[in-house]
Amino acid sequence: MSATATGLVTAAWRRHYAVRLEGGETIRCVLRGRHLAVACGDSVRVALGADGEGAINAVEPRRTLLFRSDAHREKLIAANVTQILGIVAPDPPYDDELVQRWIVAAESNDCAFALIANKSDLPGFAAIEPRLGACSALGYRVVRLSAKFDASP
Incomplete structure (x- = not known):
């Protein structure tokens, strides 16, 4: 070499x-x-x-580093991230703790955060609207979409 x-x-x-x-x-x-x-x-x-x-x-020196850790070691996930997109839907059930972890990861790494709410055409979507509204009220971008109506091949 x-x-x-x-x-x-x-x-x-x-x-x-x-x-x-x-x-x-x-x-x-x-x-x-x-x-x-x-x-x-x-x-x-x-x-x-x-x-x-x-x-x-x-x-080379990193601008950001996302990792997870347990009692024994750290596992590197991604470096030099500028934006984190979290994807939620009514099914599987919306997980407040997971969304909060995404937000903390984004904020602690000075990354932009957006929440993508998929399957907006499903009947159960109305149940997660208050949570989406809370994220939006905190200043995070929330994008509602449905593959049936919002995606093209």
Whole structure:
């Protein structure tokens, strides 16, 4: 591996990553070194191999980082996020706690937040309207839609 490039991590699975290079080409990469932590959205430096694959050898500074943690470790979810879209519907049931967690994640990372309320054509949609109104009253964008009426192929 001799040439280097900069790219954006677009997918991650185990210790393999898809990196879209500045020229638009996407290559498969592995991590060089066990101490690197990489998330989708990271800007990375890659050593390019002759086989068309690469090795991530550095992660550029992040503007934001979404992660989840438990008692033992943190799991990176996404980096450099600018907006969080939460999707709710009457079925499965609307979950106030989940929406609040999305809002906290957005606010703590200085991200915009919008709530997408799907399945507005269902009879149970009226039951979630007060909750949508509360989000809207707090200044968050709420978009009501139905795939039957609002989406085109």
